[in-house]
Amino acid sequence: MRKSLIASLAFLLAASTSALAAGASDGVVKIGILNDQSGVYADFGGKSSVEAAKMAAEDFGGKVLGVPIEIVNADHQNKPDIASNIARQWYDQDKVDAIMELTTSSVALAVQAVGKEKKKIDIVTGAATTDLTGKQCSPYGFHWAYDTHALAVGTGGALVKQGGDTWFFLTADYAFGYSLEQQTSDFVKANGGKILGSVRHPLSSNDFSSFLLQAQSSGAKVIGLANAGLDTANAIKQASEFGISQSGQHLAALLFTLAEVHGIGLKAAQGLTLTEGYYWNLDDKSREFGKRFFARTGKMPNMVHAGTYSAVMQYLKAVQKAGTDDTDAVAKELHEMPVDDFFGRGGTVGANGRMIHDMYLLQVKKPEESKEPWDYFNVLATIPGKEAYIDPAKSGCDLVKQ
Structure with a gap:
């Protein structure tokens, strides 16, 4: 009987470990919002983008694949070296699955290069350069809200x-x-x-x-x-x-x-x-998000804030559809899934990672x-x-x- 109980426990442990590996690899899906929170672009994105990301996680239900969704954030001070160091720590030590927002093109390019090296996803909503989906594109890099x-x-x-x-x-x-x-x-x-x-x-x-x-x-x-x-x-x-x-x-x-x-x-x-790429007073869908965002932050969102919400939500949908937070599997879903929300209406993602939507x-x-x-x-x-x-x-x- 003891042998039977031990065998049963071993089976359950193996099954649990297998399910975890197939789902969220470390028991949490963690998204980092890395942007300017104290400088020239603090109003452009800043802490309000962090709130937009949290809204998306909460609207998704707070969990994906049965594990919690966690939003972390940091100020890169518009310095590529600081941003790269934060990205490496997040990816290597803090188990961050994806980094988003990334205001300032030089910062976004630097972090995308780190993500490419580490095989980790980044979704840029705050930076503008087309190099992100051009000559410096990455199989794990996505550009969401706008570009030059x-x-x-x-x-x-x-x-x-x-x-x-x-x-x-x-x-x-x-x-x-x-x-x-x-x-x-x-x-x-x-x-x-x-x-x-x-x-x-x-x-x-x-x-x-x-x-x-x-x-x-x-x-x-x-x-x-x-x-x-x-x-x-x-x-x-x-x-x-x-x-x-x-x-x-x-x-x-x-x-x-x-x-x-x-x-x-x-x-x-x-x-x-x-x-x-977004105006809160465009129509009922835009106004609904805008008013909820205003109730939370005291201001109406711009395209960076709305785009950050959209990017986080689409990433979570991709994780859910893939059944795992494995980078390659999620990136594949992000490339293939249509984007259909108040921001990216009828949006599609190109092979270069550019999300194409109306402006x-x-x-x-x-x-x-x-x-x-x-x-x-x-x-x-x-x-x-x-x-x-x-x-x-x-x-x-x-x-x-x-």
């Missing part, structure tokens, strides 16, 4: 069609800024426009006066702000003080979101044209046009995903069959 090509097609295309055919750029001096300027320039020139010049500024600039004066003196019809976060906000506020918009030149905020509009106010931001061309309302708090945008157009994003076959990613 989508922004160039949206904002650049709209202004050229409206007669804004001469441009001068104020560009953030790192990978994101270069990519955004280059792709917008290419699009402007392809549509008959001209680039009259550009100037680069360091990240986290406080004084844009000399840069704005160069842009003003160029005589360009459009001043393209190829930067983001507080840099864009400060440039817009100082341009307003200089009377640049009043003089007839148009400011194009190539990466500007609801969070930054709220920060500087409608008076300074009115008339700006921009592109986002929205928006214009900031005049103060008197706003009907309620956070009612900041007029929706000018919907940009179909296939127009907004580079065809994966032309992306330069060596994972895509030509």
Whole structure:
């Protein structure tokens, strides 16, 4: 009888171990949100992205494959070396299964390289460079919310069609800024426009006066702000003080979101044209998420926050469908599963990891046009995903069959 009991216990232990191996490998599915929480992009993503991730985990039910979902977070301070060190510790020691958000292109590229080396998944919602799904693509890397090509097609295309055919750029001096300027320039020139010049500024600039004066003196019809976060906000506020918009030149905020509009106010931001992948007041589905997010954070979400929720939810669905948190199995499901939520409606994921979904061309309302708090945008157009994003076959990613 004792032998029979021991055999039964051994069988149950073996069965439990086998089930754990087939499911969640270490009894938890852990997702890390790594972004800027104290610097120039703290409002752009920051702690609010962490809350969006937690919302997704809670909405999923708090568990997947019968084990808890855990969200951890850290501030990378916009430094690739710090981000890479955190990623290595998370992957090697802390049993983090996937890293997401990754504001700042240089950081995202560095962490994606670590993920490729370690065979771990990253899903980028906060960074913009197309290199993530181009020449530096990874079988475990995904790009979710937007990229520089989508922004160039949206904002650049709209202004050229409206007669804004001469441009001068104020560009953030790192990978994101270069990519955004280059792709917008290419699009402007392809549509008959001209680039009259550009100037680069360091990240986290406080004084844009000399840069704005160069842009003003160029005589360009459009001043393209190829930067983001507080840099864009400060440039817009100082341009307003200089009377640049009043003089007839148009400011194009190539990466500007609801969070930054709220920060500087409608008076300074009115008339700006921009592109986002989500707007809380678009329709009932968008409003439902927006109001729940507001109740939790005290502000309405932008595309980075909404995109982070979508990415976390899709990752958990992929784990559930795969029946395991094994990286290769989950990556396969992420590539094959359609994306159908309030953010990525009818979305698909290319072989290069790019999630293709519609973008929205928006214009900031005049103060008197706003009907309620956070009612900041007029929706000018919907940009179909296939127009907004580079065809994966032309992306330069060596994972895509030509």
